[in-house]
Amino acid sequence: MNEPLRELIEFLKIPSVSAKEEHKPDIQKAADWLVERLRRAGFSAEAVPTAGHPIVYAEKIVGEERPTVLVYGHYDVQPAEPLELWKTPPFEPTIRDGKLYARGASDDKGQVFAHVAAVSQLGGELPVNVKFVIEGEEEVGSSNLVPFVEANRERLAADAVLVSDSPMFAPGLPTLTYGLRGLTYMEARLRGLGRDVHSGAYGGAVPNAAHAAAWMISQLKDPMGWVRIPGFYDDVEPISPAEREMWSKLPFDEAEYAAEVGARSTAGEPGYGILERRWARPTFDVNGIGSGYQGEGSKTVIAAEAFFKFSMRLVPNQDPGKIADLTEAYLRKIVPEGYELEVLRYHGGQPVLVPTDSSPMQAAAAALSRAWGRETVFTREGGSIPIVYDFMRVLGAPVVLMGFGLESDNLHAPNEKIDLINFEKGIEASKNFFRLLPQYVGKGK
Ligand code: BES
Ligand code: ZN
Numbered sequence: 001m002n003e004p005l006r007e008l009i010e011f012l013k014i015p016s017v018s019a020k021e022e023h024k025p026d027i028q029k030a031a032d033w034l035v036e037r038l039r040r041a042g043f044s045a046e047a048v049p050t051a052g053h054p055i056v057y058a059e060k061i062v063g064e065e066r067p068t069v070l071v072y073g074h075y076d077v078q079p080a081e082p083l084e085l086w087k088t089p090p091f092e093p094t095i096r097d098g099k100l101y102a103r104g105a106s107d108d109k110g111q112v113f114a115h116v117a118a119v120s121q122l123g124g125e126l127p128v129n130v131k132f133v134i135e136g137e138e139e140v141g142s143s144n145l146v147p148f149v150e151a152n153r154e155r156l157a158a159d160a161v162l163v164s165d166s167p168m169f170a171p172g173l174p175t176l177t178y179g180l181r182g183l184t185y186m187e188a189r190l191r192g193l194g195r196d197v198h199s200g201a202y203g204g205a206v207p208n209a210a211h212a213a214a215w216m217i218s219q220l221k222d223p224m225g226w227v228r229i230p231g232f233y234d235d236v237e238p239i240s241p242a243e244r245e246m247w248s249k250l251p252f253d254e255a256e257y258a259a260e261v262g263a264r265s266t267a268g269e270p271g272y273g274i275l276e277r278r279w280a281r282p283t284f285d286v287n288g289i290g291s292g293y294q295g296e297g298s299k300t301v302i303a304a305e306a307f308f309k310f311s312m313r314l315v316p317n318q319d320p321g322k323i324a325d326l327t328e329a330y331l332r333k334i335v336p337e338g339y340e341l342e343v344l345r346y347h348g349g350q351p352v353l354v355p356t357d358s359s360p361m362q363a364a365a366a367a368l369s370r371a372w373g374r375e376t377v378f379t380r381e382g383g384s385i386p387i388v389y390d391f392m393r394v395l396g397a398p399v400v401l402m403g404f405g406l407e408s409d410n411l412h413a414p415n416e417k418i419d420l421i422n423f424e425k426g427i428e429a430s431k432n433f434f435r436l437l438p439q440y441v442g443k444g445k
Pocket of ligand 1: 108140386
């Protein structure tokens with residue numbers, strides 16, 4: 001087994017789940033592991049404490065006249081549950097059929113570590129200044145990273161921001177992502193009674209919060225996929241004919257896409273293709289729902305309360321705060337009489353489009369093509385990396401979204417994996433990028 005792979009396995013063994021308090025020591029351990037590894041690669045590195053989880057900051061300055069790359073990634077991972085669905089335990093990395101299985105293999109430890117391995121292998125030959133910002137709170141909203149970026153504008157200054165936390169369009173197809181959706185995450189809680197009651201003794205004569213919640217959900221999105229919140233689509237930028245044309249040329253098979261997730265058919269707004277729905281149309285999805293008896297067998301009861309958690313993926317020009325306001329106003333309008341409604345707002349993120357003609361983007365396209373021996377394609381993505389917007393806003397540097405993962409890597413799900421070839425080519429592409437950048441941005445040799 002090669003050195004980078006052995007090290008990645010070591011990194012993946014640390015269960016750095018950011019959402020759970022019990023994993024706080026593991027979060028620290030993962031941050032310390034990175035600091036130690038980056039120091040060994042000749043970087044000055046530290047784990048900067050925050051109100052939440054530490055941010056790993058590291059830099060290696062090879063020359064003032066050289067271009068500077070800021071590499072961003074995250075060392076935190078999603079919870080591994082449901083554990084019984086993993087073929088091998090999530091924090092015991094295992095290789096099967098050329099793939100490495102572990103929580104965080106693709107999102108994002110495998111991808112961010114490809115860059116650490118790259119700078120390490122380049123050693124004294126590193127032709128650019130490199131700074132790393134690797135956070136421990138990406139999966140829980142990056143709330144402490146925004147103030148860190150704002151407070152360290154000078155220290156983080158760069159000619160390019162390099163982010164690897166997204167998938168390639170298809171296996172073997174080098175991909176640069178130029179668009180990400182934004183996000184508004186909320187929860188509605190309904191109370192119809194002061195306590196749970198017998199459904200025979202009271203049924204038909206008292207409010208049932210589960211029904212009210214179901215009815216409200218039905219009013220939020222129609223069966224065709226149209227979001228019914230007034231004003232929701234007001235700021236949506238239409239898809240340009242040029243983008244439509246470009247996306248239609250990508251190798252995509254709708255039946256295969258449905259089969260890959262075990263769906264009988266795809267879903268969504270009529271008039272738009274699957275890629276358009278995922279990349280350039282906003283959507284509403286219930287992410288969790290609860291009320292009443294969830295145990296074995298039956299229980300005749302009317303629950304006092306119900307809740308549903310939901311999120312809206314947003315596209316350029318929509319604003320997460322404005323969407324949250326519109327949604328809350330609509331929920332308050334439609335809530336049936338006799339229920340107390342509480343609306344909660346969780347984290348959000350702005351949608352982004354990064355320029356495709358920036359010189360770092362061109363260097364990245366060449367770097368990827370060289371690694372994979374194929375021409376790089378340009379795509380958008382449906383997921384969100386909220387800090388990208390803040391990097392653009394605060395640092396004003398072009399962002400390059402150079403993902404090494406695959407859509408089928410089981411992100412946030414059981415049996416997450418990274419293909420070993422992707423990890424290997426990721427390291428190669430990263431080295432190519434650092435080598436090519438100076439001639440593209442015209443600094444250094
Ligand atoms: N790596 C993903 C982002 C991603 C997923 C980009 C799929 C492109 C395609 C990232 O770690 C993530 O999951 N982000 C969260 C952000 C949220 C918690 C604010 C997301 O998209 O749900
Ligand atoms: Zn993620």
